[in-house]
Amino acid sequence: MDTDQYLEVFLDESREHLQAVNDNILKLEKQPQDLNLVNDIFRSAHTLKGMAATMGYEDIASLTHKMENVLDLIRNHKLTVSTDIIDIIFQAIEYLEAMVSSISEGNDGKKDVTGLVQRLDQIEKGEPVNPIVQIDNVNESNFIHSNELDLDEFQITIVDQAKEQGFFPYQITVELTDDCILKGARAYMVFESLEGRGEIIRTNPSVEEIEEGNFAQSFSMVFLSKVAADSIKEIIGKVSEVKNVEIVNLVTISNSDKQQETSVDFENTVSAVKEETAATAEAESKPVTSSTTASKTIRVNLEKIDDLLNLFEEVVIDRSRLEVIAENLDNHDLTDTVEHLSRVSTDMQSLILAMRMVPIEQVFNRFPRMIRGLARDLNKQINLEIIGAETELDRTVIDEIGDPLVHLIRNSVDHGIELPEARKQAGKPEEGNLILRAFHSGNHVFIEIEDDGAGINRKKVKAKAIENGVISASEADLLDDNQVARLILSSGFSTADKVSDISGRGVGLDVVKNKIESLGGQISIESKVGKGSIFSIQLPLTLSIIATLLVKVKKETYAIPLSSIIETVILEKDQIMYAHGNKVMDFRGKVIPLVSMAKVFEIPANEVVEEQEYSVVIVKKGEKLTGLIVDSFIGQKEVVLKSLGNYLKDVFAISGATILGDGEVALIIDPNALVK
Template sequence: METNQYLDVFIDESKDNLQVVNDKLLELEKEPTNISLVEEIFRAAHTLKGMSATMGYEDLADLTHKMENVLDAIRHEQVNVSTSLLDVLLQSLEYLEEMIMDIADGGEGKKDVSKVVTQLQAIEAGEQPISEVESNAATLAESPVDHQMKVDQFEETVIHQATSDGQQVHYIKVTLSEDCMLKVARVYMVFEVLEQNGEVIKSVPSVSELEDENFDQSFEVILVTGISEEELEAKIMKVSEVSEVKIEDFNKLMVDQPTVEQKAIKETEIQEEEAEINQNSKTSEDGTKKKSAGNKTIRVNIDRLDVLMNLFEELVIDRGRLEQISQELDHNDLKGTVERMSRISGDLQNIILTMRMVAIDQVFNRFPRMVRQLTRELGKDINLQIEGAETELDRTVIDEIGDPLVHLIRNGIDHGIEMPEERKAAGKPETGQLLLKAYHSGNHVFVEIKDDGQGINQEKVIKKALENGVITSEQVGNLTDRQVNELILASGFSTADEISDISGRGVGLDVVKNTIESLGGSIEIDSVYGKGTTFSIQLPLTLSIISVMLVIVQDETYAVPLSSIIETAVIKDTDIMKAHNKRVIDFRGSIVPLVDLKEVFEVPSNGKEQDEFYSIVIVRKGDQMAGLIVDSFIGQQEIVLKGLGNYLTDIFAISGATILGDGEVALIVDSNALIK
């Protein structure tokens, strides 16, 4: 049978069924006696097994069949649900997801799953399962040879970013001499050397185990650094009672054996917009059948929607041109026709944008399993709450927001929420709360990550910022609480004062900030020390068609996004004051610095002298404001956002360009960069 024509349907249906299995397994952990949940998981697994066998993916079908046997034993009460059993089932689910992703990438869906199959068969036979999480420590302690350290999704992203920035990632194994008496002191001295020369991403055994002297003679770390292996080895060997140091390129170690977590990054590829043509009949109380309404949907390949969007963007450009021509000719019939076309194209624009909207739960639904895994590894008790998962965003934004949220959630679990005993000593409930919330407000979507952990120690942040040269001592007195909190978003910023698997809150948070701002969004941090922290992300609904204010600077036209503008104003030159050698104005009781776009973009002069009045566009980023000086305003307009191409990357304060109705190209101003 020719199966290629059914491949897309198979992948979509498989992802649907795997999501059902994922959600219901997490629910089953909370309600282990709820057999109806097991029935739902069994049905989804059974459907997946049948489809896999039909398509010829035997490894996929075989693993699903083994899972099905265990689920059958649970629903017939031959096996009891336990945390270890769920660990094995969730591990099996990860393998299934990897196999489906391999098939989606053109592979054959093959994978060595013998280890988890053996565990499933043991469970089916009535043996007590030992999960991978529980067996890791024992395996590491027993292994006499070097092993490849596993990194999770967060750590993998940090390593990838460091490599992109030209830094080196080293795998380091340090062995202490047999007669070493103060092992913990030597470990501390080694870590002090490491942290003076880079960032420690992970250690095995963990930091707490090293501090408790729960290791033999050796330990391993992953270090991001800018120095060579030879130089680093020489520095470590200077620590007394270190007998051997082994250093290798971590990225080379991982080439031949990618970890589960590395492959799991592929999960950030969002599924195609989905639904089913499903017109089912249902029987009414009197026995007659009524036709179901409201279930008429169809799967559409996202590439087709992209093509449709591109064509409509060209239509928007031509619409602007027609509107300008009709104004110039002043022909009533032409004006009426153009106005009608503008209304119709506006309705069409709303429909197309709605078709591209995807519920954010496609990103949110992978976090419960991640939180469960991290809390077990860290020994914490955390309750994850999700609100507003039905909130919709443009598919382009959805594709990019996954990794920043992974960073922030990992940050909240790892550094925000304390250990149960610490929470109890501080008078808090032992179970920490982590809230992931999304909601619409105007033309934006807000995503909040809130924890009730230890919050941000602002004194420590300021001290570290001064040491790192992020701020000067003169600036300290002028910083607001929010500005102090946002210092942790600086590149490589860390407030850790002792060795840590991930040194402080700062690792990776600059990546979060850069990604969000590249989407036209912003991030704010509110924190009360000892009470908790809230990260608030503001994102645009869509990235392709935006509303702007067109302004004139000399003889050039620029576009300022309306989402950044508070208001426009015309002021006298006598209203401009000087503060710290910069021009400022008093705007409703606030001192707002002025930025002259003519100077920023080095616009050639047209020979006209500046009169006594200035046209100002007041823009905002968080609680910071600036006034952009322009020559005049054209007005509000909807424009199509176009990239500048591969040759014009990283242009300061320019986020893109657009084509106006008269064919002129206008650059789009990134006001966030100007406020920085």
């Protein structure tokens, strides 16, 4: 059976089921008596098992089958939900996510799940779960202790049997250079260099964390191979940005004498487990009733939508030209036809853009499980609140924003929120709050990470900035709290007293800043000592076609996105007020600042005319309002947003340009930059 044609469907549906399991497991931990949650998790695992077995991904089928057995015991009141069970199921989800990700990258999706399957099997039989057994190394001094490896009994058995079959068991520790930024990519290249030369049976940290770059500068693995150690060292050493490679031959393993009764053929162990579980999977056929209604959808490659959008941009430009021609010719039939074309094309445009937009919850959904794990590791109590998960963002931005958010959240959990004892002494609740918020503002999406932790220590940051030569002492005295907080985004900046494997406030934040700016976004920080911090990320929607209000300023035409505009007003001269020497106006009982676009963009005027009335566009950014003073309003127009290119990418308050129907180029305003 040729399954290639179903691969994309399998990957998409697998991700959906894994996310459903992930979400429901978190709920189950808080509501262990809710059998509806157990049933939902069971159905997702059952469906995933069936799909994987059909597609021939036996490791996935094997692991989900064992998960299914444990869940079946829970829903039949034969097993009680415990933290240990939740932990093992979470580990199984991580394995499954890694295998699905591997398949999506064109690999076979194979992974050694035997140890985890054994643990689930022990839970199913009511036996105590296998303890973690420490390697007893004859040359322990050669180890980098931050990367010590633990093997369970099954892995130790495999090492012993592999040695009998002529394999050398090595512990390999790879250290990358200090200036290596793409650590995950380098680690992946190390794994690739070892492909076909042996088997990796254990890594520290996990393979997923290593490939995501979530480690310091070194990582370790237990590698079984018939290749000599010197050759392996030479192979790994050829990968760029590898600073050092340490290889230790594992001669003895503690408790190995207990394993002699178990006969294991190293090369056939995994396949034997696969055959057994695949046979069980075929025999399993419980009827299930889905609680959700299937939607009628088709899956379309994103590149096809991109191509369609590019073609439609040309239609929009030609539509604008036709509108100008129809107006000049004053032909009734032509005008009616163009108006109908405009209405139809507007609807088409909305549909095309909607196809590219996806809810940001696809990114947010990974964080509850991550924060749960971090809180347990750090002995902290943390309540996560997610607001605005339904906020939609362009798919290309969604794919890129995940890693920066992971870094910022880990940073807040590790160094922002205090330990329960410290919070209690400061008069705070022992449970810290972390808020993840997303909302639209104009042609942008804002993502905020807010914690009620210790905040950023102004004195400490200033002292470190002066020590590192980022600013001078005289400059530091002129900075307000938020400007001081932004210093932690400087390259190589850190105030951490000790390096943490979870994060270090400031460590790598310059990389986060660079990543966000590469997406056309910005990051800002607000912090109050003892109260907490807010990291705010502003991202463009990256929509190619936007609705705007065209305005005239002197001889220039500008386009202001309609999504940022509250309303337009005409102000008489005597309605203009002043506060601290700046123009302000009364807008519905609220005093808001006024900004002259002619002054902002330094537009020259042929003659100075004393205005008797002002045309003002009221724009918003979140809760903040500002009035933009222009000369006149031209009207609404849908325009194609074009980039200004690399040479003009940093022009203040300009997000792009467009070509109007008469051939004139109009600059598109970024109102968020002008809101005071």
